[in-house]
Structures are given as structure tokens and as C-alpha cells.
Amino acid sequence: MNEAELAKLHKMWESFYEKAWAFRKGFFEDEIAEGERNPLRLIHLLDQRERFYTTRFGGVGKEELELTKRKDIPEGRISNIDFDPNGEWTVNDFSLLPTGVSAVDKGVFSSSYITHSSYMKCDKIAVLADLVMRHEFDAVIELGSGYSQNLFKLHYQGGPKIPYYGGEYTESGTECAKMLGALQEDMSLTNFRYDFNNPDYSAIGEHENVLVFTCHAIEQVQNLSAETLPSIAKIAKKVTCVHFEPFGYQLKQQVNEVDRNHQSMFAQRNWNQNLLKCLLNAQRKKEINLSFIGKNIMGSFDRGLNPTSIAVWDNDIAAQGQFKPNA
Ligand SMILES: C[S@@+](CC[C@H](N)C(=O)[O-])C[C@H]1O[C@@H](n2cnc3c(N)ncnc32)[C@H](O)[C@@H]1O
Known part of the structure; x- marks a missing residue:
């Protein structure tokens, strides 16, 4: 990358966080207007939204961030059990948890790539x-x-x-x-x-x-x-x-x-x-x-x-x- 390209990339990341935090502030303002008062509840509500929506720039050349519902999370009840008319049942393999969120995620720990629960965070x-x-x-x-x-x-x-x-x-x-x-x-x-x-x-x-x-x-x-x-x-x-x-x-x-x-x-x-x-x-x-x-x-x-x-x-x-x- 030449100097000009590096400077452009630097500006891009700088403005990304300026906009990213302003976007999340908007979410908090709406929740506060609805009566939320506790900062930790607000932060957890934001975390929850971010499990179901992605926050991205609207497309090539777009300046504003947009919220997009994650396509891989379906509406409705998630089930992995089949019952037949006689009451026999089978538990099937599953890729989604009852919340609709993927059961597994990919990560890195130490020197290995691993799979782990989507709900596993490092505290x-x-x-x-x-x-x-x-x-x-x-x-x-x-x-x-x-x-x-x-x-x-x-x-x-x-x-x-x-x-x-x-x-x-x-x-x-x-x-x-x-x-x-x-x-x-x-x-x-x-x-x-x-x-x-x-x-x-x-x-x-x-x-x-x-x-x-x-x-x-x-x-x-x-x-x-x-x-x-x-x-x-x-x-x-x-x-x-x-x-x-x-x-x-x-x-x-x-x-x-x-x-x-x-x-x-x-x-x-x-x-x-x-x-x-x-x-x-x-x-x-x-x-x-x-x-x-x-x-x-x-x-x-x-x-x-x-x-x-x-x-x-x-x-x-x-x-x-x-x-x-x-x-
Ligand atoms: C990935 S976020 C992490 C924010 C926070 N530490 C957290 O864990 O939630 C990176 C943060 O670094 C900030 N940042 C970027 N360049 C910086 C700089 N030169 N000096 C101080 N902070 C900077 C960004 O604005 C952004 O808030």
C-alpha cells in the first residue's frame, strides 16, 4: 500500500468508530426515551440486538451505518424433535439453538482454530x-x-x-x-x-x-x-x-x-x-x-x-x- 492508500484506510477506520458509537448512542437514546434507566441493562440490550442484527455501512460508497436483520436467524420456533403418529420420537442433529442463534461459532484459542458455543464469551x-x-x-x-x-x-x-x-x-x-x-x-x-x-x-x-x-x-x-x-x-x-x-x-x-x-x-x-x-x-x-x-x-x-x-x-x-x- 502506498502512503495515500494508507492514509485513506486510516481515515476509514477513524470515521468508522465515530459513526459506530453515534449509531449505538441512538439506540440508547431510544431505550432511555422508553423508560430504561440502568446503564448495564442498556448495554445488555445492545448486546442482544447485536446478536440478531448486523451494523454495517449500507453498501459500497455508502456513508451511513444500517441495521440488517441476520438472515441466518429464522423466525418462529426452532425444533429438532420429530414425533410420529404413534408417539415415537427422534432427536435430529441441529445447527441452531432455540433462540435461533447458531449453535456453534468459530474461534481461535492459543495456537488452534476451534469451534465453540455462540454464547461463549471470554470474560x-x-x-x-x-x-x-x-x-x-x-x-x-x-x-x-x-x-x-x-x-x-x-x-x-x-x-x-x-x-x-x-x-x-x-x-x-x-x-x-x-x-x-x-x-x-x-x-x-x-x-x-x-x-x-x-x-x-x-x-x-x-x-x-x-x-x-x-x-x-x-x-x-x-x-x-x-x-x-x-x-x-x-x-x-x-x-x-x-x-x-x-x-x-x-x-x-x-x-x-x-x-x-x-x-x-x-x-x-x-x-x-x-x-x-x-x-x-x-x-x-x-x-x-x-x-x-x-x-x-x-x-x-x-x-x-x-x-x-x-x-x-x-x-x-x-x-x-x-x-x-x-x-
Ligand atoms: C474495538 S473498539 C474497543 C472499545 C473498548 N475498548 C471496548 O472494548 O469496548 C476500539 C476503540 O479504540 C478507539 N481508538 C482508535 N484509535 C485510537 C487512538 N489513537 N487513541 C485512543 N483510542 C483510539 C476507537 O475509537 C474505539 O473506541
């Missing part, structure tokens, strides 16, 4: 909730947070009652998160505009010990700046950062078919190429203390064939390279 929020439980964080910050669905889910999944922050690139995602946040008083949520390659953390209050996370957001940044991770490390006195990002293909150990396909998908979409390199360089320059890398460990259960890896680091540089007894 990154439970991972976050457990991590938070093991530490005394005094704030949680998601960077590239969209409409902050992860932060709402973490709060309603028993996350601690400490300040939450969502930094997001798009205006529509930020406004949508603010609209949902205004529906409740239980959770302290601050939403602000954030660009990984031009970071500004001034919206974040003074905290001692924060958890920062990213979830399929650095994914969208073709070349992460070498300054970004060190800048995150300075957000507070103590920073722990978890990346739920699809960088598994960037690990050049035991490269397999999954990695090759993943890499070519990322090259075609102009998505992130260098998160792993940034992590390793920051470690070598003693800017971060990298403690864990799990390749494709969260699978791709809700992300098509785009498996999520985990990287964990903190800013305790003095602890770099120390033996981790529980690893």
Missing part, C-alpha cells in the same frame, strides 16, 4: 474484577474505552467503588459514555478525549495506585508511539497496566497458521504492528516493569478470528527482572 471483565480484588487500587482507567461498556460492566460486576476514567478517541464514544454515566449515581465515571499517539492525562485526578487497561484499542493504532507506554507509567505514583490486545502474532516464537492469518488480517486493515516491540523496548530502557505475556490466551470468542493476548506491566522499575515466585 475479560472477570479478569479485571479479580485483579482489582488482589490489589488496593484507588482508580481504574481504561484508554481507548469506546462508550465505556467495560467500565460499566466492571462496576456492576462488583468492581470497587473508586473513581473510574474512560479516555476515548471519538467524540461520539465519549458523549455516549457520558450519557450512560449520567443515568446513575453509584459510580464515579469521568470520560475524556484521548489519543494514544498524543496522550493527555490532565482529566485524571491525583491518585496513588491506579489500574490502567486497554482492550482492543491499541489494535486500532498502526504504529504506537514509543512515548505512549512511558507516559502511562507516569499517570500516578504506582501504575499497573493490563493490555487485552491482539498482539499474539507479533511474537515470533513458534509461528503457526493462526499467527500468519492474524498477521495478514492486521496488515490488510492497517491495524497495530508494534505493541509488543513498544513493550520490549520500554522494558529494555527501564521505563516499565513487564511481568506477564499470554499469547492468544483470551481467545477470540467475541472478536471473530482476532484472538486477544494479555500483557501486564507496572512502573516498579526497581523490581525489574526479579524472580516471580508465582509465575
Whole structure:
């Protein structure tokens, strides 16, 4: 791809999320007008709609997103049992669940393609909730947070009652998160505009010990700046950062078919190429203390064939390279 083509692709993805979040905000507004008030109910209602409808640009050259009912989900009752007039019965093979949703989906876990239930999701929020439980964080910050669905889910999944922050690139995602946040008083949520390659953390209050996370957001940044991770490390006195990002293909150990396909998908979409390199360089320059890398460990259960890896680091540089007894 030449420079002009790359720039066009970049603009396309940028405007995709601006429109995608505005479209979903419209859904929330309609539901709120109907009387819905709870952010988590709204997020689950959206998830449900997205199981039955796809949200796509209306066709080649079309600028607006459209909702299309999924053709593979039939109306009416789904049955796989035949009864004959004598009351004998046969259970037949089936491809659809009683909801009409496909019984199986294709995914990736570790280094293998697998099939799994369509209802199987990898619960990154439970991972976050457990991590938070093991530490005394005094704030949680998601960077590239969209409409902050992860932060709402973490709060309603028993996350601690400490300040939450969502930094997001798009205006529509930020406004949508603010609209949902205004529906409740239980959770302290601050939403602000954030660009990984031009970071500004001034919206974040003074905290001692924060958890920062990213979830399929650095994914969208073709070349992460070498300054970004060190800048995150300075957000507070103590920073722990978890990346739920699809960088598994960037690990050049035991490269397999999954990695090759993943890499070519990322090259075609102009998505992130260098998160792993940034992590390793920051470690070598003693800017971060990298403690864990799990390749494709969260699978791709809700992300098509785009498996999520985990990287964990903190800013305790003095602890770099120390033996981790529980690893
Ligand atoms: C796949 S969505 C994930 C959103 C959210 N993390 C979640 O899991 O629901 C990717 C997000 O990254 C955001 N993004 C894209 N480029 C960005 C950048 N340069 N800085 C910060 N966020 C960015 C997009 O606007 C979008 O909200």
C-alpha cells in the first residue's frame, strides 16, 4: 500500500468508530426515551440486538451505518424433535439453538482454530474484577474505552467503588459514555478525549495506585508511539497496566497458521504492528516493569478470528527482572 492508500484506510477506520458509537448512542437514546434507566441493562440490550442484527455501512460508497436483520436467524420456533403418529420420537442433529442463534461459532484459542458455543464469551471483565480484588487500587482507567461498556460492566460486576476514567478517541464514544454515566449515581465515571499517539492525562485526578487497561484499542493504532507506554507509567505514583490486545502474532516464537492469518488480517486493515516491540523496548530502557505475556490466551470468542493476548506491566522499575515466585 502506498502512503495515500494508507492514509485513506486510516481515515476509514477513524470515521468508522465515530459513526459506530453515534449509531449505538441512538439506540440508547431510544431505550432511555422508553423508560430504561440502568446503564448495564442498556448495554445488555445492545448486546442482544447485536446478536440478531448486523451494523454495517449500507453498501459500497455508502456513508451511513444500517441495521440488517441476520438472515441466518429464522423466525418462529426452532425444533429438532420429530414425533410420529404413534408417539415415537427422534432427536435430529441441529445447527441452531432455540433462540435461533447458531449453535456453534468459530474461534481461535492459543495456537488452534476451534469451534465453540455462540454464547461463549471470554470474560475479560472477570479478569479485571479479580485483579482489582488482589490489589488496593484507588482508580481504574481504561484508554481507548469506546462508550465505556467495560467500565460499566466492571462496576456492576462488583468492581470497587473508586473513581473510574474512560479516555476515548471519538467524540461520539465519549458523549455516549457520558450519557450512560449520567443515568446513575453509584459510580464515579469521568470520560475524556484521548489519543494514544498524543496522550493527555490532565482529566485524571491525583491518585496513588491506579489500574490502567486497554482492550482492543491499541489494535486500532498502526504504529504506537514509543512515548505512549512511558507516559502511562507516569499517570500516578504506582501504575499497573493490563493490555487485552491482539498482539499474539507479533511474537515470533513458534509461528503457526493462526499467527500468519492474524498477521495478514492486521496488515490488510492497517491495524497495530508494534505493541509488543513498544513493550520490549520500554522494558529494555527501564521505563516499565513487564511481568506477564499470554499469547492468544483470551481467545477470540467475541472478536471473530482476532484472538486477544494479555500483557501486564507496572512502573516498579526497581523490581525489574526479579524472580516471580508465582509465575
Ligand atoms: C474495538 S473498539 C474497543 C472499545 C473498548 N475498548 C471496548 O472494548 O469496548 C476500539 C476503540 O479504540 C478507539 N481508538 C482508535 N484509535 C485510537 C487512538 N489513537 N487513541 C485512543 N483510542 C483510539 C476507537 O475509537 C474505539 O473506541
